[in-house]
Amino acid sequence: MSTYPPRECGIANFTKDLVDAVDQLHEFRPSVVIAINDKGAIYKYDRRVKFQIEQDSIDDYIQAARYTNQSKTNLVNLQHEFGLFGGEWGKYINSFLENLQKPVITTLHTITPDFAARTVLESIAHRSASVIVMTRTALQLLKNNNIKGEKIKVVPHGCPDVPFVTSERPKTSLGLKGRIVLSTFGLINRGKGIQYVIRALSSIVNKEPRILYLIIGETHPEVRKSEGERYRKSLMSLVDELKLGKHVRFYNRFLSKRELIRYLQATDIYITPYIDRNQISSGTLVYALGTGKTIISTPYLHAEEALADGRGLICEFRNPTSIAECINRLLEDPKLRLSLEKKAYAYSRNFTWQKVAEKYVNLFSNLLKD
DSSP states (O other): OBOOTTSOOHHHHHHHHHHHHHHHTTSSSOOOEEEEEOTTOOOOOOTTEEEEEETTOHHHHHHHHHHHHHSSOOOEEEEEOGGGSSSGGGTTHHHHHHHOOSOEEEEESOOOOOHHHHHHHHHHHHTOSEEEESSHHHHHHHHHTTOOGGGEEEOOOOBOOOOOOOTHHHHGGGTOTTOEEEEEESSBOGGGOHHHHHHHHTTTTTTOTTEEEEEESOBOHHHHHHHTTHHHHHHHHHHHHTTOTTTEEEEOSOOOHHHHHHHHHTOSEEEEOOOOTTOOOOHHHHHHHHTTOEEEEOOOHHHHHHTTTTTSEEOOTTOHHHHHHHHHHHHHOHHHHHHHHHHHHHHHGGGBHHHHHHHHHHHHHHHHHO
16 A cells, blocks of 8 residues: 555655565565555556545545455555655544554654654554564664564665666766766755755866766655745756856656666766755665665765765765765765775665565565464
């Protein structure tokens, strides 16, 4: 139960990748998806989607539970993020869980300190046979929120299994030959902190004119509903103000996974300048690790854990000077860049999608045996 493509959503992509990988193991019948739709949206789903929920319709959650109870489904994997479900802090999801008669394993994509959100989360955890988080840091946060430790399992966010290649190989076909490529990708919103990277470039490009920063991805659909393209336009204005037009390039579209991997492989330095300290999962960070990138990141919770032991550089939140210092350090030390690339790639071999799917299948199988 989750969002699902073609809805443009990071969790939708996660779900598709996970379901594909689980089904490829042929341990169970092919997966069925209950898709969560944003209000008024109509999507052309693939044949996996057997039931749809309009996120603000509480009756849809109850009907989805009844559908599941009457189906051949043995177990439900709920992909949870507070913004996906209706009601305050997504509390409508509990109407589904209260009426469901099948066991549930819940995968958590976010944890928030808000009291009302914690109440919703505790209710979800109580009704779940097991709760999956993607980092050890998130496990500790749940324990601190009175979630029983024996219920919590750590299964990393998956990444594609792609070969390690140097950035020079794919640059020519993408029109990036001769450039030092920095990139950030994902659905664009203010939480990305992209403006701080742009400001950092103004102190670098005179010394290194080959720098090109790629901002890859369209504005998050929910952001477009509330404020249109205001944030992207502010970034473009900042580029003009700092006269960085030759050094910043926007790709305002939702890239396919294949395209995305290609741009990541062409990247020399990947940057996640996010501003939310409590972010416990970043698919973009995982994909950068999986393609063996040198990474600069602010110290949000997932990045702190993933980039520990010398797998990347940590910069300060909302600090262009700190970002610039990290970029300069990497530009001046090619050996350090190569070392970070190799460490990142080696680390990611533990969470390719096949290995993540195997962990999910083991959890599913153990629960069904009990």
